[in-house]
Structure formats: structure tokens, C-alpha cells
Amino acid sequence: MNRIHLVVLWHMHQPQYRDPETGQYVLPWTRLHATKDYYGMVKLMEDAPGFHATFNMVPSLCMQLEEYASGNFKEPWFELAFKHADELTREDKAEILARAFQVNHERLLTRWPRFLELFDWSRAAGGAQALITFRARDWRDVQVLSQLAWMDEAWFTKDPVVCRLANRGKDFTEKDKTELKAKQLELLGLVLPAYREAAARGQIELSTTPYYHPILPLICDSDIARVANPGTPLPRRAYRHPEDAREQLRRAKEYHERVFGAKPVGLWPSEGSVSDQAMAIAAEEGFQWFGTDEGVLGRTVCRWPTGESRGSFATTTFRTWWDSFIAVWTARPRRRTCTQGCATSAIR
Numbered sequence: 577m578n579r580i581h582l583v584v585l586w587h588m589h590q591p592q593y594r595d596p597e598t599g600q601y602v603l604p605w606t607r608l609h610a611t612k613d614y615y616g617m618v619k620l621m622e623d624a625p626g627f628h629a630t631f632n633m634v635p636s637l638c639m640q641l642e643e644y645a646s647g648n649f650k651e652p653w654f655e656l657a658f659k660h661a662d663e664l665t666r667e668d669k670a671e672i673l674a675r676a677f678q679v680n681h682e683r684l685l686t687r688w689p690r691f692l693e694l695f696d697w698s699r700a701a702g703g704a705q706a707l708i709t710f711r712a713r714d715w716r717d718v719q720v721l722s723q724l725a726w727m728d729e730a731w732f733t734k735d736p737v738v739c740r741l742a743n744r745g746k747d748f749t750e751k752d753k754t755e756l757k758a759k760q761l762e763l764l765g766l767v768l769p770a771y772r773e774a775a776a777r778g779q780i781e782l783s784t785t786p787y788y789h790p791i792l793p794l795i796c797d798s799d800i801a802r803v804a805n806p807g808t809p810l811p812r813r814a815y816r817h818p819e820d821a822r823e824q825l826r827r828a829k830e831y832h833e834r835v836f837g838a839k840p841v842g843l844w845p846s847e848g849s850v851s852d853q854a855m856a857i858a859a860e861e862g863f864q865w866f867g868t869d870e871g872v873l874g875r876t877v878c879r880w881p882t883g884e885s886r887g888s889f890a891t892t893t894f895r896t897w898w899d900s901f902i903a904v905w906t907a908r909p910r911r912r913t914c915t916q917g918c919a920t921s922a923i924r
Contacts, residue, residue, distance in 0.1 A: 783842030
């Protein structure tokens with residue numbers, strides 16, 4: 577049997593959900609995925625010390641995780657989920673009905689009989705009936721179960737608070753809500769340190785993405801979009817600021833080193849977008865490898881992976897950029913046109 581060289585690369589990304597004007601998070605996905613997925617993904621690797629992987633930690637995600645971990649954040653859904661049931665206004669209740677059941681129904685909602693029951697009851701008359709018929713007990717159960725559904729599996733067996741509430745499954749009290757709120761804040765503070773520790777012991781590598789998640793090739797030269805898609809509408813005067821692209825990479829490196837204790841050598845360009853100029857700058861800034869899509873890479877180097885290399889990870893060296901700059905591409909269906917301007921195919 578031939579040996580397979582397999583690279584496992586998790587792209588950890590969430591857009592910035594915090595409104596810069598109000599300071600409030602308009603969507604809760606960073607927080608909820610932090611308690612359900614992000615921590616457990618890296619902690620699970622402790623059970624298999626011989627297994628190694630790479631996690632690409634996008635700055636926009638990490639900055640949000642830092643803010644959540646501090647406990648100093650404003651998120652309306654978090655506040656509603658733990659608000660005293662007797663103090664809920666009609667508007668609060670309508671918002672809870674709109675938010676609470678935004679989970680995977682097959683895997684997350686149906687495992688909780690009481691949650692499923694409340695969901696079915698809430699559908700009558702588009703939720704209008706629930707606003708009238710739900711009692712305080714019902715609202716408390718909706719609040720708690722909407723948060724328990726977003727807990728990592730390990731917490732159900734290892735954490736006494738989460739385990740107790742999960743085993744009960746209904747008839748929660750205001751004290752239960754207070755305890756779950758405190759536990760969730762505690763868990764949010766564990767996420768980034770867990771990745772730093774795993775990287776320090778050598779089990780994972782952490783890579784990064786340009787700081788504000790820009791499309792680097794377009795910053796270097798907006799006209800590059802016409803190479804991938806001649807019909808792309810572009811500004812009459814080309815935007816060419818490679819120095820901005822370099823600054824995006826420098827800020828990403830500095831931020832990454834502060835949070836994780838070491839400079840990254842790997843880069844996942846935003847949306848996998850690459851160009852000769854953008855990657856040359858990345859190489860000059862000390863990055864040794866980058867990840868992208870095989871379709872994007874194929875357009876870049878004017879050839880497509882064929883035969884055994886299709887449908888797999890592969891590497892190649894680009895001597896036109898840097899003698900030791902390695903590209904890793906992922907398999908996706910080949911695209912004949914760029915549907916997002918040059919966002920994913922800014923190449924030469």
C-alpha cells in the first residue's frame with residue numbers, strides 16, 4: 577500500500593459581526609461556535625497525540641474571541657437568552673422566538689424533547705400564539721435549551737453544571753440560567769489559550785490570513801481581475817497599492833504573534849485569492865507556504881492538476897516567487913468563470 581501524505585487544514589473564520597457604530601454584535605455565531613466547536617476541535621486532539629493538523633486562525637475571528645473572553649461585550653441575543661423571564665417584554669419574546677431555534681434541527685434540536693416541543697408550539701400562527709400562551713416556565717426552557725444546544729459534547733459529560741442541566745432537560749430556574757451564563761463566559765475564555773498550548777507542544781501549526789480579510793491581488797492591482805474575468809466591472813482608474821497589501825500581512829503577523837506567542841509561517845489568503853505580486857510580497861514578509869483552491873491555483877500557474885493530483889491535496893514550488901515558497905491547494909469542482917469578480921481568482 578502506498579503511503580498517503582495528508583494535510584488536514586481547518587480554516588477558522590467568522591466575519592466581524594460587531595457593528596463599529598454601536599459596538600453591538602449583530603449576530604451571535606462567533607460566541608455559539610466557540611462554545612460548541614472551536615474549543616472541542618483542538619482539545620479532542622489531546623486524545624490522539626500522534627495526530628497533527630493545521631488551523632488557520634483568521635484575525636477577524638480571533639479578535640471577536642478575545643472580546644468575548646474578556647466578558648466586556650454587547651450582544652443582544654446573549655442578553656435576551658439570560659434575561660429574567662418575568663422581565664421579558666413582548667418585543668423580547670418575539671426576538672427569542674426568532675433566534676432560539678436557529679439550530680440544526682436534525683442534530684441539535686431534536687435531541688432535546690422539550691426543545692422540540694416548544695419549537696412545535698411556537699410555529700402556530702407564525703409565533704403569535706406563543707406570545708400569548710407561553711408561560712414563564714416555557715420562556716425559561718426556551719432560553720436555557722437554546723444555549724445548551726450550542727455546547728460541545730465534552731461538556732455534557734465533564735462539566736458538572738452543563739451535565740446537570742442537560743440531564744434535567746426542562747423546568748429550568750432563574751438560578752440555572754445564572755449558572756449557565758457564568759459557565760458560558762468561563763468556556764469562552766478557554767478557546768484561544770487551547771490553540772496556543774497545542775501549538776506550543778508541536779501538535780498543531782497555526783497559520784493566518786491578511787488582517788482585515790482583504791483580497792490582496794485587488795489591493796496590489798485592481799486590473800488583475802480582468803485576467804480571470806475580462807467582463808468584470810472595474811474602476812476607470814486602477815487601484816494599485818501594494819504597500820497596503822504588505823501592511824495587511826504585517827499586521828496579521830504581529831497580531832498572531834501577540835495572541836499565540838509565535839510568528840506564523842503559513843498563510844491562507846482571503847478567499848484563497850492569489851497573484852504573482854501578492855504572493856511575492858507574502859514571501860518577502862517571511863511566509864513560507866500558502867493555501868488556496870485548485871481552481872484558483874490552476875489559473876495562476878496556467879495549468880490544472882490532473883490524474884492522481886486531482887481530488888487531493890498537493891504542493892508545488894514557485895521559483896518565480898521564492899525558492900522555498902510552497903502552495904497547498906484543495907480540491908473543488910473546476911470553475912470556468914469567476915462569479916465574484918476577482919475575489920477568488922485574481923491571477924496571471
